[in-house]
Amino acid sequence: MNVWEARWLRAFHMLFYACLALGLVLSFGEDAGPGPVSLGLLALLAGWHWFFVLRRPHLLGRLHPMAFHLAVLCALYVALVLTDRSFDVVIFGLMPQPYLMLSTPWSYAGAVATILCTFAARGYLDDPDALWRLAGSCGLVVAIGLFVAYVLRQSAQNKTVGVLEERARLAREIHDTLAQGLSGIITQLEAAEQAMPDEQGRPDLPAVRRRIALAKELARDNLQEARRSVDALRPGPLQEAHLDAALAQVAERWSRTSEVSATVTVEGTSRPLTAEVGATLLRAAQEGLSNAAKHARADRVAITLTYMDDEVTLDVFDDGTGFDPGAQGSGYGLAAMRERARGVGGTLTVESAPGEGTALCLRIPSN
Template identity: 60%
Template structure:
């Protein structure tokens, strides 16, 4: 048959056990196990004639013999179902010939026909049941078809088609409901899994946040306390080596210690660089450059280009820390005579350049301390870039570029 696959054509019409949803399977078991006995008992009570009892007893025995007495593994076999249906239909027809009220029991045959397979056999069984249940009261199939064949054929065809089509539609609806139920269960399982993943991601995010905050604090401590202590030690060592300058060196070390203490207190309170508390970034960088030049005795030139405008606090703090770290590295390692510090405001980024004419180094062989790696980490955390150009004997140039995110 075109458009119908062989597997569906061979399936029974009803909700056989194992098909449809739980409700359909429960209804199928109730119909199979209890409805025939219920309808037979009801019809016997309605007729209430002693001469029908032997045949009703035979029908009951047949139901038991082809039902509970059959091993479970054979009950759904096609031959078993066909034999059971044929016997039940025959006994129900004989009972109807005795009294038409036994059509109540004959209704059982409709359900039995729907369980037959393949499907064409079920349709034939439906048509036979419909023919008998409608014509026995009119004298039987032979007499009814001989007097008004068109009427009875139409009734049988309409009833058979309605029952078969309704059963198929009901099965499809049940299968769709079962599919929706399974999809809903899968969705609930996926939601539960997503909730678990969400909790896991939150935990990982918190751990990552803690780690990032630790790294940020370590950088802040390095850029404040560590640099300050380095400057103090440098001044005290210079005072020890040059007694004639010890008063100025000690005074510089004392001022540096006070400045470092104030910076540490500010960092503890807000972790925002102290020079930015009361000054714009260009002014803060200029002040840092001047204090550094006084301590290191190295000439420095600060230049700001472009239109200066307030940047996001993290942007300004990062540029200031990069400048402090770069200048600290120059003082400790470069042996430079001149340093250039340039802050450039552009449309979409802000750039800080630090250049010196010192001894230089090989960038590929730089150490793993908190110098260049720390600056790189700070800049990359804000989606910026850090470029380092240097070679032995040719000085060093460091350029940090950050997105020009304005202050709120």
């Protein structure tokens, strides 16, 4: 039972006892006041609910013994109203109890039984139109129960969708931080390994030290990104820099580690962006650079950030080997980028062909 369910349960229990108290107040307003029988039935009704329902939340929803306890509460309510009509208001606290105490479909049967008890206590069963009034009241109570059940199902479905969306978000964060960072570390260590001496050669120690230093730098940055992802914070470069500067920082670091030229151009008038839009644009640039390093074998990468009146666009172009965008198994990165783009109302297009380089274009409308 989550927090909200516990709060609703507590609220309905409080409603039941509030109706008991209201009936007692109304009874004292009469000339004779409540008699000893009424007070005894009232105490028994309150005590039964407290001991067998309120104190046993783990049994709620079970047909046995909650059906028996509901029957006892209804019988005590009928006896109490027959003794003193001032306690007729208790029905407003008793009506939700079948839906709390019993599971579907027994809760509907319990609600109908409660309506029957109300008609019996008020003496309506002998009226000529009792059947129609009973059918209407039962239909209304069942309709309310069906609506509540529908709302609960929708809430459960929304919760499931939220869990799946959060899993997808975490998958994108892992891909955009851990996977890319580890890939860069592996690339640097492989380069350092190639600079190690063979059986006849001499080692290129400066190159080894430089590659190891870059691998350590990538590891530190990746660790910081992982911590930020866990804390659901903005991407690291955006923490202390504007998007334009963050893109330049990412491109400069990527150029040092990959030894491939990467340039950043900003067109239009720069303006503040929301955290989610900024993160989406930055992640798209990182993914484009990562793909260029791993697959494209490019000599140059150009990143262009364009501010327009109605949208912001990010273009990432490399002069590498290219690929077929329609081919199967193009990797998780493009799928993650499209999911991010849809999350902020944007679109991602990929133009590429074998031997002709790759161009990624992310368009996000301005709010």
